[in-house]
Amino acid sequence: MNRDYSHRLIVQEVAPRDGLQIEPTWVQTNDKIALIDNLSACGFTRIEAGSFVSPKAIPALRDGDEVFNRIGRRPGVIYVALIPNAKGAERALAAHADELNLVMSASQTHNRANMRMSCEASLAGFGDIVRLVKGTTVRLNATVATAFGCPFEGRIDEARVLDIVDTYREMGMQGITLADTTGMANPRQVERLVSRVLERVSADALTLHFHNTRGLGLANVLAAYDAGARRFDAALGGLGGCPFAPGASGNICTEDLVNLCDEMSIPNGIDLPKLIDLSRALPALVGHDVPGQLAKAGRNCDLHAAPDYVRTI
Amino acid sequence: MNRDYSHRLIVQEVAPRDGLQIEPTWVQTNDKIALIDNLSACGFTRIEAGSFVSPKAIPALRDGDEVFNRIGRRPGVIYVALIPNAKGAERALAAHADELNLVMSASQTHNRANMRMSCEASLAGFGDIVRLVKGTTVRLNATVATAFGCPFEGRIDEARVLDIVDTYREMGMQGITLADTTGMANPRQVERLVSRVLERVSADALTLHFHNTRGLGLANVLAAYDAGARRFDAALGGLGGCPFAPGASGNICTEDLVNLCDEMSIPNGIDLPKLIDLSRALPALVGHDVPGQLAKAGRNCDLHAAPDYVRTI
Numbered sequence: 001m002n003r004d005y006s007h008r009l010i011v012q013e014v015a016p017r018d019g020l021q022i023e024p025t026w027v028q029t030n031d032k033i034a035l036i037d038n039l040s041a042c043g044f045t046r047i048e049a050g051s052f053v054s055p056k057a058i059p060a061l062r063d064g065d066e067v068f069n070r071i072g073r074r075p076g077v078i079y080v081a082l083i084p085n086a087k088g089a090e091r092a093l094a095a096h097a098d099e100l101n102l103v104m105s106a107s108q109t110h111n112r113a114n115m116r117m118s119c120e121a122s123l124a125g126f127g128d129i130v131r132l133v134k135g136t137t138v139r140l141n142a143t144v145a146t147a148f149g150c151p152f153e154g155r156i157d158e159a160r161v162l163d164i165v166d167t168y169r170e171m172g173m174q175g176i177t178l179a180d181t182t183g184m185a186n187p188r189q190v191e192r193l194v195s196r197v198l199e200r201v202s203a204d205a206l207t208l209h210f211h212n213t214r215g216l217g218l219a220n221v222l223a224a225y226d227a228g229a230r231r232f233d234a235a236l237g238g239l240g241g242c243p244f245a246p247g248a249s250g251n252i253c254t255e256d257l258v259n260l261c262d263e264m265s266i267p268n269g270i271d272l273p274k275l276i277d278l279s280r281a282l283p284a285l286v287g288h289d290v291p292g293q294l295a296k297a298g299r300n301c302d303l304h305a306a307p308d309y310v311r312t313i
Numbered sequence: 314m315n316r317d318y319s320h321r322l323i324v325q326e327v328a329p330r331d332g333l334q335i336e337p338t339w340v341q342t343n344d345k346i347a348l349i350d351n352l353s354a355c356g357f358t359r360i361e362a363g364s365f366v367s368p369k370a371i372p373a374l375r376d377g378d379e380v381f382n383r384i385g386r387r388p389g390v391i392y393v394a395l396i397p398n399a400k401g402a403e404r405a406l407a408a409h410a411d412e413l414n415l416v417m418s419a420s421q422t423h424n425r426a427n428m429r430m431s432c433e434a435s436l437a438g439f440g441d442i443v444r445l446v447k448g449t450t451v452r453l454n455a456t457v458a459t460a461f462g463c464p465f466e467g468r469i470d471e472a473r474v475l476d477i478v479d480t481y482r483e484m485g486m487q488g489i490t491l492a493d494t495t496g497m498a499n500p501r502q503v504e505r506l507v508s509r510v511l512e513r514v515s516a517d518a519l520t521l522h523f524h525n526t527r528g529l530g531l532a533n534v535l536a537a538y539d540a541g542a543r544r545f546d547a548a549l550g551g552l553g554g555c556p557f558a559p560g561a562s563g564n565i566c567t568e569d570l571v572n573l574c575d576e577m578s579i580p581n582g583i584d585l586p587k588l589i590d591l592s593r594a595l596p597a598l599v600g601h602d603v604p605g606q607l608a609k610a611g612r613n614c615d616l617h618a619a620p621d622y623v624r625t626i
Contacts, residue, residue: 005501112623152619184613186576187535188318214613215525215569215606219532222500249606256528263499293528293562300497300527306465310425 003226008267010231011254012046012207013039016067017082018251019239021051021058025287029063033070035285038278039236040074043270048080048101048233052088068095080141084115086128093132099139101177102126106161107150110181114145123167130172141175142168143209148193149184158193165200175205177233180220183213183249187223194227209233210252211240212291217252218260225266232257236275237282237290253292255279259299272299316539321580323544324567325359325520326352329380330395331564332552334364334371338600342376346383348598351591352549353387356583361414361546364395365404381408393454397428399441406445412452414490415439419474420463423494427458436480443485454488455481456522461506462497471506478513488518490546493533496526496562500536507540522546523565524553525604530565531573538579545570549588550595550603566605568592572612585612 016036020027027035036049049071055062068081081097083089092100104122105111111119126142133140146153147161161178168176178197190208197206208224208231210217221232234257240250255275261268279295329349333340340348349362362384368375381394394410396402405413417435418424424432439455446453459466460474474491481489491510503521510519521537521544523530534545547570553563568588574581592608 003501109619109623112626113620116622116626118626149613151617154614154616183610186573188316188577191316212528213606213610214572215531215566216573218528219535219573222532222535253528259527260499260529260532264501293526297496297526300462301467303467304464306422307426309429310422313425313429313431 005264005266007225007230008269009225009261010045011257011268011270012048012080012231012233013044013236013254014048014209014233014251015039015236015239015254017048017051017061017080018233019235019237020286021060022241023060023239023286026060027285029066029070031285032063032067035236035278036067036071036079038274040072040077041271042274042278045076045269046078046080046231048082049097051082051084052091052095053082053084057084065091065095068092068097078139083129085125086132089129089132093136093138097138099141099175100129100133101141101143102129102173103143103145103179104164105145105150105181106156106164107146107153109152110146110150113152123171126171139174140172141177141207142171142173143177143179144168145179145181147178148180148189149182151182151184158196161193162196162200165197169200175207176201177207177209179209179233180211181209183211183217185210185220186216187219190220190223191227194224194229198228203228203230207231207233212238212249212252215249217249218257221252221257221260236292237279237295238292239282239286239290249291253294255294256292259294263300318577318579320538320543321582322538322574323358324570324581324583325361325393325544325546326357326549326567327361327522327546327564328352328549328552328567330361330364330374330393331546332548332550333599334373335554336373336552336599339373340598342379342383344598345376345380348549348591349380349384349392351587353385353390354584355587355591358389358582359391359393359544361393361395362410364397365401365408366395366397370397378404378408381405381410391452396442398438399445402442402445406449406451410451412454412488413442413446414454414456415442415486416456416458416492417477418458418463418494419469419477420459420466422465423459423463426465436484439484452488453486454490454520455484455486456490456492457481458492458494460491461493461502462495464495464497471509474506475509475513478510482513488520489514490520490522492522492546493524494522496524496530498523498533499529500532503533503536504540507537507542511541516541516543520544520546525551525562525565528562530562531570534565534570534573549605550592550608551605552595552599552603562604566592566607568607569605572607576613
């Protein structure tokens with residue numbers, strides 16, 4: 001089998017939003033801004049920098065307005081904000097977010113648990129946001145959460161996911177994300193679903209969002225890439241996680257993904273040594289070890305000195 | 314791309330040997346025996362049950378003789394012993410090991426660091442062992458360690474690995490293992506090297522041994538399987554690890570691998586719920602958390618109850 005690894009893989013860094021949102025320790029606004037600015041310097045073209053959610057719902061990200069207003073905007077970098085409703089969209093527009101990311105679950109139960117509304121109510125709210133951004137340069141991305149499985153309902157019908165993708169496109173969403181919210185996807189399923197979605201959406205408008213909950217995150221990335229996907233969410237250090245799987249890993253880890261690309265000669269444009277330095281500073285920022293592995297193990301090219309006794313053998 | 318997932322994937326469980334060998338806490342002989350007997354009941358056809366190494370070099374496995382003599386031998390299960398030299402082979406034969414696994418690194422520096430001898434001395438020792446088992450029913454497997462990279466020397470020439478494979482075959486080794494000893498392999502490299510080795514060795518004689526040091530273990534399994542490999546080492550809980558990458562993950566985790574197979578409908582013959590129970594008992598046995606993820610997250614089919622408020626939305 002001769003696969004083509006020449007296409008650029010675009011990593012959207014989501015640690016400042018999806019990574020930090022469940023952290024119990026408050027990360028200072030200045031530290032968030034420094035993190036985002038440092039990420040901008042690593043070569044990312046897309047960074048999910050914060051959310052405009054109710055401060056009661058997600059206190060860890062209550063400073064989204066200040067973060068978006070004070071980060072150093074690097075030309076060519078799209079700064080994305082997660083938005084739950086029209087009120088959040090108004091705040092995001094005021095704070096000059098470049099792109100709004102809207103989320104609805106394919107699973108009704110998960111949408112009710114996560115967004116506290118039905119899927120129908122979510123879609124109605126998306127309509128309000130579409131009207132709000134009309135005439136601006138702000139882009140819209142819509143996420144299908146639990147696209148590969150729901151922790152409450154189990155398997156999700158592919159037809160249901162494809163229907164939502166069609167609905168999103170009809171509403172005028174420029175980008176679509178398929179999210180494996182609690183890490184239930186497997187590579188065989190990913191290859192099949194991505195192939196079908198790419199019949200409807202161009203590769204430059206499709207993002208895959210994998211969690212590493214059951215250790216399959218990077219295998220799923222490769223399956224999606226083989227099927228033609230090019231854009232992937234990942235979080236520095238593998239931050240994030242799922243409240244339903246304590247101790248399990250969160251988002252796929254950015255530096256582990258970039259290392260995979262570098263080792264396989266998949267172009268990605270990210271400065272890996274700089275990224276590793278940032279990741280190694282994370283435990284001090286969030287107050288605990290993080291799941292990413294490359295920052296602990298080092299790159300393959302970071303060779304070790306042989307033990308002294310080797311010379312005498 | 315339509316891949317074929319109908320071929321059985323054979324998992325060789327290595328936790329009792331590769332997993333326990335670096336554990337600082339002494340695991341009682343009775344507990345080792347119970348672990349192996351419980352693994353036998355999970356459906357494994359191959360278990361690396363211990364080693365016959367100098368008790369000074371690896372004190373954690375100094376009870377190999379007693380372990381092999383007292384485990385319950387289940388028909389159809391091959392109990393493998395790791396052997397460093399002819400003296401170890403004599404002990405293994407006395408303890409009725411079904412198969413001896415010999416190890417030499419493709420990297421001279423790593424072989425000197427790990428085995429404390431040159432590759433030439435290793436091969437000469439293998440010759441002694443071949444003569445020792447001649448006329449018995451005991452099988453020989455030989456491992457190429459650092460086949461995908463060396464933490465001291467870096468990249469390993471594929472031609473060097475293929476030469477060693479040829480040498481092993483000429484010596485009469487029935488089985489060959491390619492080991493990614495410190496987790497440096499990537500799926501592109503794996504697919505290429507496995508394809509070349511399978512031109513020399515039949516799939517039922519080839520084992521792949523991956524570590525998850527940089528998060529690529531299961532992606533490498535799939536790449537090898539796609540290339541035609543069918544046999545894989547894995548350790549319960551992802552036990553094991555590399556002294557050169559503290560904090561990084563060890564062997565690929567058996568239950569994570571079996572879950573991958575089950576989710577992709579790859580036949581494997583292992584009882585996953587039973588395996589998860591065994592894995593969840595590991596932290597009490599070794600005195601620390603283990604890297605495997607499935608035992609923490611649960612299977613996809615282990616659904617969660619939705620929060621109460623969902624009913625009112």
